[in-house]
Amino acid sequence: MNAIESVAPKAVRKPFEFFVPGVPQPKGSPSIMRHRGTGRPFVLENEPSRAWASHVNLEAIRKVNQRGAWDPSGGFSVFLAFQFLRPRTSKRPHPTVKPDLDKLARNVLDALTGALWTDDAQVLQIVTVKFYRGMPGVWIRVANILESDPTPPRLRGSRRRPDLEPGLSR
Numbered sequence: 001m002n003a004i005e006s007v008a009p010k011a012v013r014k015p016f017e018f019f020v021p022g023v024p025q026p027k028g029s030p031s032i033m034r035h036r037g038t039g040r041p042f043v044l045e046n047e048p049s050r051a052w053a054s055h056v057n058l059e060a061i062r063k064v065n066q067r068g069a070w071d072p073s074g075g076f077s078v079f080l081a082f083q084f085l086r087p088r089t090s091k092r093p094h095p096t097v098k099p100d101l102d103k104l105a106r107n108v109l110d111a112l113t114g115a116l117w118t119d120d121a122q123v124l125q126i127v128t129v130k131f132y133r134g135m136p137g138v139w140i141r142v143a144n145i146l147e148s149d150p151t152p153p154r155l156r157g158s159r160r161r162p163d164l165e166p167g168l169s170r
Helices: 003-007 047-067 101-112
Strands: 016-021 031-034 041-044 075-084 123-132 137-145
Touching: 016 047, 047 101, 047 137, 075 101, 101 123, 101 137
Parallel strands: 075 123
Antiparallel strands: 016 137, 031 041, 075 137
């Protein structure tokens, strides 16, 4: 067993996987503005970001309805693979440019709230990648985590420190 396998929660139920076509949009930071006439503050969000989140949410709800039973309780393991079209002028092999991967993931996780889980705090494990390939969009794979090993992994070559072991006194 390698280090990753030792910390990977054991997903027992069949994973839920689907593709959402479209150009993935990051979740930006909302701006607080004041209305010119009234002076009252309001929140201004990025419109493409909201539209993408709504599209992801509707697609997830549609897939859940097609699949049938889905339990939104417990913890979840999530894999997100963002696909982008390679720009014609780009010579780089990987999309090492904006949008940032963490903001892309944040938008999708927020969008799946209410469709696959009740709160994105239920996500215990997440793996995200972005790459150039074919049709733009995101592959989403979600699995319920029913049990996991709460002890941290021991990495190869690490030595036990008796002073860190619970229940031992010096």
